Amino acid sequence: MRTDEVPQDNSSTYAGHKKLLYARDQDGTYTQVPSTGWEVEAAATKDAVALYQQLADQALEQVRAGEKSPLFYHMYQCRMDPALLAQVTGLFRWRVKWHFRPKPFRRLSQSLLQRYAEALDISVDQLTQTPDTQ
């Protein structure tokens, strides 16, 4: 990659930041060049973000329909999947899945709620609610 080929696409995923790339100048010497983003990379990143958004939206519908607990929604909102949530909280996967049911979730102890809330980087109050009831 030559220095004049370094992409400068002002990607929204960088939020105004620049990242550093290595490229060859006219003499063929490698130098550091700041880049404002590359469309190709941004498209892939947005796709991955959109996937979690889509999962979170679907989950929200299910929570509203009373099929799932708010935990299920907040997990995807936090860009996690069940396997990761289990690892981050240190709980068994089947236990986490059990808490996706509305009834068992309502009976959760304060300490377990706290554990989930911490893992998802939200408060216990937020955890037990979904956006429309807040």
Place this chain on the structure above:
Amino acid sequence: MTSFSHQQSAHCESGVISALLSQRGLKVSEPMAFGLANALAFAYIPVVKLSGQPLIAYRLPPQFIIKGLCKRLGVKVSFRRFKDPIAGAQALDEALDEGQLVGLQTSVYYLPYFPEEMRFHFNAHNLMVYGREGDQYQISDPIFEEPVTVSGKHLNRARFVRGPLAPKGLMYTVESVPESIDYPRVIRAAISRNVKVMLGAPLPIIGVKGIRFLARKIAKLKGSPQEQRLFLGHIVRMQEEIGTGGAGFRFIYASFLQEAAELLSEPELERASEAMTAVGDTWRNFALAVAKQCKQPEAIDHALLAQLLLSCAEGERQLWLDLRTWLQVPKSDSAVASR
């Protein structure tokens, strides 16, 4: 802290160790740190899944760069992990009060200064802390342009997150650095090791064989259009997103080869640097082709993408074979004399 000036770098781990060593008076550029750690690699491990996608890596696993480089150079680094977050926070404060520059492994997700769309659950990020004012920690994050401050609460959260690659509060400081570096010896050792990783790995999922394996996987990719798009996008993200220097670290390594060529006056290494640049450009073409194929309404042309990856594999194979031949030629006297 005597003096510390923040420097942006392409990759977090090589950037942190380069800055830590420079602060101790041992000037090692980022590409040199990356190259001397023989950090370039390729691995496609379908059985290890991260957020539903297989593990694809273009470099050695986290912490290998710091450990490999320091072992090769004879730098002493103290690594500390903690069970108790409070003990971890205290140890950090003590080190800062002593005026030390401290490296930390953290999660990306819980650091508030990361752009929203970049916040994923990746736990092997590296950054440095160079000071503290009350509860605000002064952070030099090598992939950002400017230093930032983070509250103690957020920093501790990021250090003690659980899950894959959990940092367990890992903090490291450089204890001592050698007087000088025997460049001819360490460069040869690093390249030799890297040749073995790329050409001689016993498993078909690592090195050049790994790239071919991924190409075969793409050639017969199945699933819904969205699944295919996410899989291909995942490859591109691993290749281009934060801290790869573009093209999955290939350009950083080419820069290392160029620096090495100059230090040792070895034209063969300059040629290898050019070849590595060409391979990096092929990787970029692959990413571009993926983006194009995913945008167009027709079905994805698997054969085309697989072919591009195979040419990456072929380019790398040739380059590493040439480097292996170079290593077998005995050292010329002029090379030993310099530095």
